[in-house]
Amino acid sequence: MKPRIEMHTAAPAAYAAMRALSAFTGTCGLEPSLLELVKTRASQINGCAYCIQMHTRDARKAGESDERLHLLAVWRETVIYTPRERAALAWTESLTLLTEGHAPDAVYAEVRAQFSEEELTNLSLAIATINAWNRLAVGLRFVPKP
Numbered sequence: 001m002k003p004r005i006e007m008h009t010a011a012p013a014a015y016a017a018m019r020a021l022s023a024f025t026g027t028c029g030l031e032p033s034l035l036e037l038v039k040t041r042a043s044q045i046n047g048c049a050y051c052i053q054m055h056t057r058d059a060r061k062a063g064e065s066d067e068r069l070h071l072l073a074v075w076r077e078t079v080i081y082t083p084r085e086r087a088a089l090a091w092t093e094s095l096t097l098l099t100e101g102h103a104p105d106a107v108y109a110e111v112r113a114q115f116s117e118e119e120l121t122n123l124s125l126a127i128a129t130i131n132a133w134n135r136l137a138v139g140l141r142f143v144p145k146p
Contacts, residue, residue, distance in 0.1 A: 001141060001143055002141065002143070003140060003141045003142060003143055004139075004140050004141045005140045005141075007136060007140055007142075018129075018132065018133065018136070021125075021129050021132075022129055022133070024125075025122065025125055025126040025129050028122035028125070028126070029118075029119070029122065030119060030122055030123060030126065032062040033059060033062040033063055033064050034084070034085060034088055035126055036055050036056075036058050036059035036062050036064060037059065037064070037068075037072060037081075037085060037088070037089065038088055038089065038092045038123070038126060038127060038130065039051065039055040039058075039126070039130040040052060040055040040056055040059060040069065040072055041072055041073075041075070041089055041092050041093065041096075042092050042096045042127060042130045042131055042134060043055060043130065043134055044072065044073050045093065045096045045097065046096065046131065046134035046135070046138065047138065048133075048134040048137050048138050048142075049144050050137045050142040050143065050144045051130065051133055051134055051137055051142075053144040053145075055130075056069050067080070068080055068081070072089075075089050083114060084114040084115070086110075087110045087111040087113065087114040087115070088111065088114070088115075088123060090107050090110055090111065091103075091107060091108075091110075091111040091120075091123065091124070091127065092127050094107045094108075095124065095127045095128065095131070096127065096131055111123070
């Protein structure tokens, strides 16, 4: 597979803006491992190989185990994720798959019980950001590096 467009050279200002947004979400106070789980899960849903590769590597650097990463796609079927992680993953799926329920009240109540208003705003921004990256990476064909 070949990239369709090299975003960083075709539109450096747009690329810098996306990188700045990503940098903010990485320093917003949420646990790095939680953010990497969220980014990986959204990327799995969106079928973004480039982002899955990047965020599973980053998750390992943040202390995630291979087992937890392997089970992420079926997180509801396991007990290895904390209530906070489970709420974040459910919220990630709700915001990533908006057409399948429009962020239901029950999912919001679950995530709101685990996160402050500021944390939930930052989590939502992180989810929106990875979804934007996924759409760019899939559409422009970012190629995973071996």
